[in-house]
Amino acid sequence: MTDKLKAEKKTMVLGIGNIIMGDEGFGLHVIRRLxxxxxxxxxxxxxxxxxxxxxLNDLQGIDNLVVVDIMMLPLPPGELKVFEPGNPPTEPGKAIISFHQIGVLELINLWTMMGNEEPEVTFVVTRPETIDWGTELSQALKPTVEKAADMIKQLCADYN
Structure with a gap:
């Protein structure tokens, strides 16, 4: 998985989500666990x-970026999917939906259009079970936080 990644470089793990919208806060729960x-x-x-x-400013000097988020992928809720650098979460003929004002891929494209070097981006995502008001994750996603944290910890260790 990590042979395509830049080793011994600056790494950021970025959790995306809304902590008050249930499973939408998955990425933030993973960051807090880490x-x-x-x-x-x-x-x-x-x-x-x-x-x-x-x-945008936080990307300055980042070589390896690990994005943790939810996406409407054809997976059971709580199952993790990793998209390695060079293989962003897109599939022809299928809608990959994120829930944010601008997606991470658009953010990276904007970053490079501004003349900056694109980081190696790895996505660690899962499908939500419910998105509703509340700060708790669904039963399907609660155990996935620990699995994602372990996976990301190993991924980051492999960078060096």
Whole structure:
């Protein structure tokens, strides 16, 4: 998985979501779990919320970007899917829907159009079970937080 990634470079793990919309907050729950279990100091853990345009400045100097989010993929809720660098989450003929004002792919495109080098982007995503008011994840996604955190911790360790 990591042979395409730049090693010994600056890495950011970016959790995307809305913490008050149930499963929509999955990415933020994963970031908070990573902070609890601890990550190497050279790994930046960022709670991105839903306003990705605000993240443009945060991409400065980032070589490896791991995005944690939910997407309406043809998966059971809570099953993790990893999209490696060079293989963004798109499938011809299928709608891949994110729930934010601007998607991460659009953010990266804007970043490169501004003359910046594109980071190597890995997506770690799952399908939501419910999106409704509340700060709790659904039963399908609660155990997925720990699985995603373990996966991301190993992925980041492989960068170095």
């Amino acid at each position: 902070k609890e279990i601890g990550m190497p100091e050279d790994i930046i853990l960022e709670e991105g919320g839903v306003g990705e345009l605000n993240l």
